[in-house]
Amino acid sequence: MSELVHIVCPHCQKANRVPASRLQDRPNCGACKKPLASGDIAELSDAGMAGFLAKSDLPVLVDFWASWCGPCKAMAPEFQSAARDWAGTVAFAKLNTEQAQQAAAQYGIRSIPTLILFRGGREVARQSGAMSASQLSAWLRGQLG
Template identity: 75%
Template sequence: MSDPLQIKCPHCLRTNRVPASRLGERPNCGACKKPLLNGDVATLTDAAMSAFATQSDLPVLVDFWASWCGPCKTMAPEFQQAAKHWAGKVSFAKLNTEEAPQASGQYGIRSIPTLILFRGGREVARQSGAMPASQLSAWLNQHLAG
């Protein structure tokens, strides 16, 4: 039997323990009963940011954005498309920098959109600027290889 992975629910942000061998079975959250790995994008707050990014056994990609940002709006559907493509392999989340200034400051966000990839609880890559889903997937492949 494989060790269970800790996976944050994109809906209620609760931690779920899921055996690696059952990831392909489309598990649901034990708390809210919604799907854990269907490619939904979590919405983070200042309070949830650190726990979501650092307490998951899956890599986590966070999009720092703002509602007034044109490139952020352009990238939103591309980010959602990439989230569906990477479902079960990477957790995707968005953090509105206007509503979460503490997390934005903590991670040194200077321009938006900015993507930060976390793996094993640590930042492993950062990219500023909008990009299409295909380029985002290539960027993830580059940083998750090995």
């Protein structure tokens, strides 16, 4: 029997149990039927962030951003590209600091974009400033070993 991995759907944020051996098969969410590990990015809110982090067995990379931030806008397609490259290995999420001010304050966000990598709901690494997809992947590889 294959080990089960909890993956939170980036679309409806329901937790799904998926055999680890099936992650490469691009499984769909049991609730909304959309892809679980296709490189889609979850949009988090103050209310949903803690649950998303707590329910995911995958490491979660959160991009703290704002709509007025030029570097954030420039990094958005790079973040999306990296999300596709890491699909099924790392869950990618974004949190708009203008709309989710409580979460931004909780994590001490002082500059944007800021990326925080979580494992088991706990922060394990942080990086501020825009990065290309290749830089982001190199940083992730360094953090995940």
